[in-house]
């Protein structure tokens with residue numbers, strides 16, 4: 325029997341779902357990670373592969389996740405358990421839910437550390453606005469933050485508490501409020517920064533770096549990074565979108581339409597971030613290649629320093645980035661919290677959120693320490709794919725580049741093969757038949773095969 329509501333609450337409208345799902349998608353992945361991966365992976369070639377992954381693999385799996393959620397109406401584990409039982413499929417599919425919970429805790433662990441960086445910068449600009457010392461040399465400021473484990477741990481804790489607070493309050497009270505006004509504000513601010521990019525006279529060069537692929541740079545590693553980033557940026561492969569889909573009303577809401585809106589929003593924010601950041605990088609004589617995780621922190625403050633009202637812009641930018649990260653971290657914690665809440669009973673949602681966030685915070689301390697005291701703890705340089713990575717890089721690699729694509733692959737197979745065609749069709753009733761057939765084969769064969777090839781090619 326299909327349920328029409330979820331015990332965890334429901335989105336109050338289609339717009340609320342799109343805002344919440346876009347709030348989950350748009351985050352550090354777009355503004356921190358996409359530019360630095362582009363920088364480290366040779367520019368246009370990476371961007372091209374990334375865009376292809378979004379269209380060919382990401383979008384179909386996004387549709388699959390949301391529809392599985394809307395069909396099951398529970399946390400991912402219980403949704404999959406129930407659906408596997410009803411469709412006579414193997415109970416093994418439940419592992420998708422477990423994989424998602426582990427990936428969620430791992431991703432949240434470093435996501436919260438980086439979220440903490442954005443809070444720290446927001447605080448620096450608040451102080452500057454009230455007459456405090458200016459940030460000074462951005463490279464130095466960033467290095468001194470990373471070199472200070474206590475400071476990092478403090479902001480990591482603040483960020484994690486903010487996340488826990490919203491998730492503890494539940495869907496309607498917590499999640500919806502956070503996204504209504506802040507996402508559009510971030511978008512406008514990015515547009516302003518792109519406008520600033522034009523005034524530097526380096527926009528043409530920046531666009532060429534982003535969009536003129538140097539095919540000699542394409543390798544198995546570039547494919548793996550681009551694929552991992554496609555999953556990460558769309559919040560795919562760990563059942564986040566499945567969980568959000570469980571709170572989506574059925575009447576009059578077309579899943580393909582809402583998911584396309586989410587994917588387009590996410591992709592445009594990433595590209596805008598690229599167009600905002602690279603002109604600044606070039607104009608201030610930084611190297612667009614090999615920027616690493618510090619890229620935006622080392623470059624953007626240079627622009628804010630030279631702009632009229634730069635302190636206000638800096639504050640607005642890092643403040644909104646922190647909020648964008650917040651609406652994503654909420655969605656990292658929600659699937660596991662929904663599951664524990666189903667286990668402990670509905671009155672224990674706060675406890676469930678607190679336990680999981682606490683666990684993730686502790687794991688995050690490994691990332692904190694890998695930036696300073698344990699900076700030398702690295703994988704030997706000659707190890708394939710992961711050579712030279714520190715602990716934080718390794719967690720990121722394991723979760724983003726391996727677990728998310730693997731989770732996505734299983735979700736595609738589940739939707740394509742285990743799920744009754746009638747159920748799939750019913751959830752996608754608005755889709756014209758030829759498109760539906762195409763989507764089903766994307767899920768059955770094309771997407772899983774592509775993910776598999778990329779994973780295997782990169783590892784061997």
Ligand code: PHE
Nearest residue numbers: 349351352353354556557559
């Ligand atoms: N999509 C988010 C971002 O781009 C990160 C995220 C990944 C959120 C997985 C939820 C699940 O920042």
Ligand code: NA
Nearest residue numbers: 349350353557
């Ligand atoms: Na994103």
